[in-house]
Amino acid sequence: MSALHSLQMLAVSIRSVRKVYGDPDTGPVALKHVDLDIRDTEFFTRLGPSGWGKTTLLRMIAGFEFPTRGEIQLYGENIADRPPHQRPVNRVFQHYALFAHMADRLWTNLMR
Numbered sequence: 001m002s003a004l005h006s007l008q009m010l011a012v013s014i015r016s017v018r019k020v021y022g023d024p025d026t027g028p029v030a031l032k033h034v035d036l037d038i039r040d041t042e043f044f045t046r047l048g049p050s051g052w053g054k055t056t057l058l059r060m061i062a063g064f065e066f067p068t069r070g071e072i073q074l075y076g077e078n079i080a081d082r083p084p085h086q087r088p089v090n091r092v093f094q095h096y097a098l099f100a101h102m103a104d105r106l107w108t109n110l111m112r
Contacts, residue, residue: 010037010039010040010075010076011075012073013036013037014036015035015073016070017035017067017072018067018068018069019060031056040075062089063084063085063086063087067080
């Protein structure tokens with residue numbers, strides 16, 4: 001890691017985030033324990049198979065879902081309990097058809 005990279009401010013910090021739908025003790029677990037840091041100006045991509053919680057995590061950062069446990073910090077401020085209209089974040093909705101002609105090649109290369 002470069003010295004400049006280590007000095008950059010954390011834009012998003014996810015700490016011990018857990019998401020359970022329904023009853024917190026017996027409901028289905030969407031995210032078990034997520035810790036993640038994204039630095040200011042950093043380009044970040046999260047890839048993985050269907051059902052691994054990528055969309056759930058993005059929805060929680062945007063405020064469309066709330067974590068069962070843990071913190072979502074934006075520039076050091078916990079925003080986990082704020083509604084979407086009080087969060088200075090944007091979200092791009094996914095649409096797989098955009099690159100449908102490349103889907104097979106992408107997954108083949110990722111799974112090597």
